[in-house]
Amino acid sequence: MTIETGVLERYSQGAESIQADLCCPVDYDRKLLALLPQEIIDKDYGCGDPSRYVQSGDVVLDLGSGSGKICYMAAQLVGSTGKVIGVDMNDDMLALARKYQPEMAEKLGSDRVEFVKGQIQDLALDLAAMNRHLAEHPVRRAEDVIALRAWQEQQRKEQPLIKDNSVDLVVSNCVLNLVHDSDKAQLIKEIFRVVKPGGRVAISDIVSDESVPQHLKDDQQLWSGCISGAVQEHEFLQAFIAAGFVAVSFDKWEAQPWQVVEGIEFRSVTITAIKPHDEPCLDRGHAVIYRGPFAKTYDDEGHVFLRGQRMAVCERSYNLLTGATYADQFIGIAPAQERTPQNWCHAPGTLRAASETKGSAHKADSGSCCC
Ligand SMILES: C[S@@+](CC[C@H](N)C(=O)[O-])C[C@H]1O[C@@H](n2cnc3c(N)ncnc32)[C@H](O)[C@@H]1O
Structure with missing residues (x-):
């Protein structure tokens, strides 16, 4: 099993039934939770509350939206002029989040939340469109793989799932750590691509206080449980600075670690950053x-x-x-x-x-x- 298939399997289970070991206690705004269906609150696998950073009128993108909790909280804050897009790669999580869309649209007074299928390290590629394409062009031979890659490239350019400079605020709750280490820099580049100049980022995630050894990274349960894929605290900030963000800060820092494994502390933090305007000095x-x-x-x-x-x-x-x-x-x-x-x-x-x-x-x- 690869890291990705392990993560897919774990969160399909999480959509099916409550996984207590994936739940990290978070003090959400009760007023915002009051409107949410109980199943969405129960299947909460977040570790922070990035909804606190949402402003009226924002276009918000939630990376790894899971049951849709942060999206439905954000939808109350963006108001009728804003919009919320949740991205997830897991069909079962997407189905769970979408199940409550009509009910939430009625409560909110408009359907301002959308859930789309994609990988957060490749926000230009629409995986639902790829599924439709594959139904008509199945991959059977090496040549089909080459053709599929060309189709993907064209899609990214011509029909990107999330367009360049289109989002006011990117949020995420306990997801970046799940992305393979080799894709993490690309993931932050993608976040930078989709945020508008002057736009913001608020990411709640797990970080480690020491570097995580390979044998812990190889442990599928620890990885898919949002532990061993965590980036070391200073490297997490550095990755956003390297991508071009400014004002990169730890806004929230849990003093109490969520888990301690082999003496390494894994804790929840929320980082905030801004994409600078692309203007001459x-x-x-x-x-x-x-x-x-x-x-x-x-x-x-x-x-x-x-x-x-x-x-x-x-x-x-x-x-x-x-x-x-x-x-x-x-x-x-x-x-x-x-x-x-x-x-x-x-x-x-x-x-x-x-x-x-x-x-x-x-x-x-x-x-x-x-x-
Ligand atoms: C720990 S849960 C967090 C869910 C949600 N943010 C919350 O607060 O409850 C991780 C979610 O991210 C999704 N996910 C993990 N890796 C992903 C990736 N590379 N691309 C898109 N979604 C991903 C999983 O399917 C799952 O729904």
Whole structure:
């Protein structure tokens, strides 16, 4: 049995009957649970609550939606202008989630939740469409495999299951750890692809405090039980930074481990991140002041912010650092007068003269830029 077939089998059992050993206690918002059918609440195999990050009007994508609990909670928060898409690769889980769709649509006042079949490491490939294709073009010979690959490539390009830059918020609850290690980087790339610039990510998952040895990874029960596929805590964050996300943080961290195996602690965390806007770095004279409490802080792009100093930043950084995510850490100071934007060329740690950011005359940039 491979990791994938082991995971498929385990969650088919989980859709059929409650698997107590897959349940990790989570303090969900009771008001949101009140609308949900009991079976969905009972077949909860999550380890956190990413629904807390949903905003009105969001298009939300839930990776590994299982019984649909997070989707139906999110659907209450997005309101009538939002939409929720749950992706799962398991037909039994999809059937369980879809079973309650009419009932939930009636309670919500509209059918704003959709469940689709796909693998979260390949969000462009529609597995339901592939099943229909295979019914007409069965794979019998090596040449059929080659043709199938070409069809898949074309589908990804022309009929992607989840389009590029189409989602405001990607959530997931205890699923990323189940993906094969060799596919995990691709999975995070896929998340980056589908989130809109400026869009957000809130992922609850299990992490380990030490690296997990191979013999534990080879244990099918431990893997499909959301334990031995867990990534080590700092590597989990690093994977999102490497994919291009910013503001990558542990928002929630369970002090108490969920499981301890051979001395390794496996605990639930929730990480949040933002996909930056794809804009050039233009200097228009903005500054930010890092409030503290540390002497200085760095971001993942290498900028340094000295406590209490007016640090020169490009407009893109200014918008990010003064947005909701960092508002309590930075004070933003807009240029007193708009000036001709220039490509950013200051070294990290460059200060912005107060004269440039207050109402008095602006000091012109030296113009001796090098980049
Ligand atoms: C631990 S359960 C979590 C379910 C749900 N998020 C919850 O909170 O109850 C994992 C779910 O992810 C699905 N899953 C696992 N690996 C997947 C993959 N690579 N692609 C899509 N779905 C996957 C499983 O079928 C299962 O429904």
